[in-house]
Amino acid sequence: MLKVGDxxxxxxxxxxxxxxxxxxxxxxxKVLLWFFPKANTPG
Numbered sequence: 185m186l187k188v189g190d191x192x193x194x195x196x197x198x199x200x201x202x203x204x205x206x207x208x209x210x211x212x213x214k215v216l217l218w219f220f221p222k223a224n225t226p227g
Contacts, residue, residue: 192217 186192196206207215 192207194207196204199205
């Protein structure tokens, strides 16, 4: 589990247009990662 201040591991995910986007695409920029629970789940 990551803690406040930890670097996020490298990952690649599809964007809304199904184009691959990697965390490394934003190297040198500030990035906000927002995680939310799966739809229709408690929490």
